[in-house]
Amino acid sequence: MKADFHIWRGDASGGKFEMYSTEVAEGMVVLDAVHQIQAEQANDLAVRWNCKAGKCGSCSAEVNGLPKLMCMTRLSELPLDKPVLLQPLKAFPLIKDLVTDVSWNYSVKKKIKKFKPRAPDAKDGTWRMYQQDIDRVQEFRKCIECFLCQDVCHVLREHQLYDRFIGPRFLVYTAALEMHPLDIEDRMDDLKKANGIGYCNITKCCTSVCPEDITITDNAIIPLKERVADRFYDPVKRLFRLFRSK
Numbered sequence: 001m002k003a004d005f006h007i008w009r010g011d012a013s014g015g016k017f018e019m020y021s022t023e024v025a026e027g028m029v030v031l032d033a034v035h036q037i038q039a040e041q042a043n044d045l046a047v048r049w050n051c052k053a054g055k056c057g058s059c060s061a062e063v064n065g066l067p068k069l070m071c072m073t074r075l076s077e078l079p080l081d082k083p084v085l086l087q088p089l090k091a092f093p094l095i096k097d098l099v100t101d102v103s104w105n106y107s108v109k110k111k112i113k114k115f116k117p118r119a120p121d122a123k124d125g126t127w128r129m130y131q132q133d134i135d136r137v138q139e140f141r142k143c144i145e146c147f148l149c150q151d152v153c154h155v156l157r158e159h160q161l162y163d164r165f166i167g168p169r170f171l172v173y174t175a176a177l178e179m180h181p182l183d184i185e186d187r188m189d190d191l192k193k194a195n196g197i198g199y200c201n202i203t204k205c206c207t208s209v210c211p212e213d214i215t216i217t218d219n220a221i222i223p224l225k226e227r228v229a230d231r232f233y234d235p236v237k238r239l240f241r242l243f244r245s246k
């Protein structure tokens with residue numbers, strides 16, 4: 001059977017949706033259809049991909065208005081009686097067609113304080129950790145940096161607070177460091193000020209689009225917000241800090 005695809009074509013200076021019709025078969029994903037259109041009808045169609053297995057995070061786009069990995073979105077999940085709408089991520093500058101410039105994310109990552117382990121627990125230079133503490137951060141390390149959570153986050157997408165908020169991806173990254181049983185770095189001040197955790201109002205949009213099913217809001221962002229609240233707003237701790245600083 002044939003299916004129709006409305007694909008955004010253009011670059012930063014402008015563009016428009018173009019309609020393509022292509023043969024589809026059972027088991028095809030959106031990225032298959034895009035490759036077929038690229039091969040048969042639009043050789044200059046720009047699309048970023050790499051693994052085609054949901055693990056590299058390259059093929060992020062908006063499919064029928066929802067942030068998705070094109071390689072993991074089966075055509076059978078979509079209503080093919082209407083054209084499938086394909087657009088680039090809206091939260092990042094467009095390079096061409098379905099490809100956006102996500103380099104802002106890499107500059108954010110560089111600014112987050114790195115892993116700083118405590119001194120080794122044993123004379124042979126090794127550490128001792130509880131498995132449950134490792135399990136807790138393991139979830140965060142599943143992130144493939146597809147940036148779908150950044151794309152759907154209204155603080156970035158609508159309000160464009162790129163200079164004040166690091167977005168859910170990097171709150172997850174910070175959580176993985178902060179909750180690591182060996183880490184002794186202090187990122188609370190950065191989280192509150194430069195990294196803008198207060199801007200997140202826990203709508204859970206990020207959690208709902210994560211292809212790795214990371215419980216971004218409940219397991220990463222809310223515990224970090226609690227740590228920031230404990231540090232800066234707990235009256236007993238504030239009093240304690242006041243006395244200590246005298």
Ligand code: FES
Pocket residue numbers: 049050051052053054055056057058059060069070071072
């Ligand atoms: Fe790697 Fe889709 S091509 S995640």
